[in-house]
Amino acid sequence: MTAATATTAETFRPALHYAARNTWLNDPNGLIFHDGVYHLYYQNNPLDNVWGNMSWGHATSTDLLTWTEHPVAIACNEFEDIFSGSIVYDRENTSGFGTGAAAPLVAVYTSAYKTASAHHGIQAQSLAFSLDGGHTWTKYTGNPVLNRESAEFRDPKVFRYDGDAGSYWVMVAVEAKDFEVVLYKSLDLKDWELLSTFGPANATGGVWECPDLFPLPVDGDPENLKWVLTVNLNPGGPNGGSAGQYFVGDFDGTTFTSATTVTDGPQDPDRLGEYQWLDWGRDYYAAVSFSDVPDDRRLMIAWMNNWEYANEIPTSPWRSPMSLVREVSLKSVDGSWRLVQQAAGERAPHAVQTPSFSLAAIELSDGRHVLDGAAGSVQRIELTVTPGTAEECGLIVRGGEAEGTRIGLRPTEGRIVVDRRESGQTDFHGSFASIDTAPIRTTDGSYEITVYVDRCSVEVFAQEGQVTLTELIFPAATSTEVSLYATGGTATIDSLSVTQYA
Known part of the structure; x- marks a missing residue:
């Protein structure tokens, strides 16, 4: 080689x-x-x-x-x-x-x-x-x-x-x-x-x-x-x-x-x-x-x-x-039980790191808003969102020219989405480019999301780990931009912090 x-x-x-x-x-x-x-x-x-x-x-x-x-x-x-x-x-x-x-x-x-x-x-x-x-x-x-x-x-x-x-x-x-x-x-x-x-x-x-x-x-x-x-x-x-x-x-x-x-x-x-x-x-x-x-x-x-598509992902020779290793616990929710998952204590990099980027509450309007100083390819992003009139709002990671993985909230539908249709290399298999969704409810009127971004993946932990979504992505090494976005209205980002690991 x-x-x-x-x-x-x-x-x-x-x-x-x-x-x-x-x-x-x-x-x-x-x-x-x-x-x-x-x-x-x-x-x-x-x-x-x-x-x-x-x-x-x-x-x-x-x-x-x-x-x-x-x-x-x-x-x-x-x-x-x-x-x-x-x-x-x-x-x-x-x-x-x-x-x-x-x-x-x-x-x-x-x-x-x-x-x-x-x-x-x-x-x-x-x-x-x-x-x-x-x-x-x-x-x-x-x-x-x-x-x-x-x-x-x-x-x-x-x-x-x-x-x-x-x-x-x-x-x-x-x-x-x-x-x-x-x-x-x-x-x-x-x-x-x-x-x-x-x-x-x-x-x-x-x-x-x-x-x-x-x-x-x-x-x-x-x-x-x-x-x-x-x-x-x-x-x-x-x-x-x-x-x-x-x-x-x-x-x-x-x-x-x-x-x-x-x-x-x-x-x-x-x-x-x-x-x-x-x-x-x-x-x-x-x-x-x-x-x-x-x-x-x-x-x-x-x-x-x-x-x-397991045998076809573009990661040769490995x-x-x-x-991530996750610690799981059991929580009573609405009269039933739900498995709650968090990155394990020894495994969670935030245990020994401090955020390198943060911002206070801001209101988003229609469009994409690049966060100067937040770029990275290996990072932990924490944000709290209060929905407004937007049809969808959220976060774009591993962004670049015509690339980006969108992690969004659709309040009226009660869904969280991960859109990897523009996540870099997607054409190695017909089913890879996808929009994947999960049901989600607000807690006290807001959403809490933690995203672990790595060189070939995102792992999303929402509402303190009651909902998780794990996705492979294959962006260009130069696609490191972090953005916020809203479509069809407004939303409030109550807090956001980014911790870099590499």
Whole structure:
């Protein structure tokens, strides 16, 4: 690769998000905090920058801000691809993989068996273990440990359940094409017993993948716990392509019962907007949470891409970043519950930065208003908006000649929009140039929005994280302008601050 080609290739490499050095990645896997280190494993093609040769890549961080890439952790071979899964710390050595000196980390992953295997065409669950803190792994000789003779049984998320029903491991996996979550229990991670199933429910416009199940206190009250079941699906998202949905309810150690199901069975296309989405943008998929995070914090991360165009985004030699790590909580809203998401404390750059640009209240009228001194390609922008007579008002980031990503509010429609039709390179796939929207309500008559801008993405957190939209963008390196705009009337920007990171 020439110097000029390398420079072009790195134009979109993110500063705030993890991306592999020169290979493909997709679903996050095996997320765990262990011995002071966050481990991010992920679906990885170690030989190319498109999907294939599925193995587990590996990166670590102590602050969720800077990541160190390591060699492939669990590699595919002639018998199996290593599909998605999770890792648990087997403190009591229930699996027997540990030694007197070390309890094991145990990876539970999907074996996607190839032609050379006796299980050809089957997806089943297998184990690998590590005795050195997650850097080297040994596959269990008794694999697979759970085989339903299914071609679409995958993505096990395993956690330790301790409750009225007892103490044991619980696996949450999917029968992808049946839109069904299956729950199993085990005492030793090797022998599994079916507990129950959930689904189909709500969004079923594409296969179900990468489930997760975890408890959260409502409004921070530890005496009021609800369980959250997340399920990703592809396609079928609220703005097209890949997305993730969630349900809130109860888990008694055997059965998850949803209190937020809108439709049982096949989805009702007219009610898609009523379902609870992890993110309304086009590029937030396969979201799962970290295990064993201190203080019972629930941290999640997702693959920042969409299967409609994933293999074609212009980021060679690497392809696909991860989202920001988010801390999620559960809030009671209008008699129900809503997942609230914020950039995680260690991950949020504003924790150690001060704004480099700010302005007091101004009234916007029709047109675009460039903010001198606010330009940047890696930044955090916070603004509060009080709607007036404008049909739409908001923010344009990564602006330049004939370029810009518009983040707008449409008060009469009760919608927030991200318009990336002029976000730079958009012609690599017919579905990329899009206007994506989400429902939003004012709080005390105003809107509060935080936008993380990076070299190839925007992540929008609105109304303190009750609504999020995540979008890839591919603007020219010189497109760094920040503007405010209003159309069809006026609006008031109550406050705005910009923090630069690179």
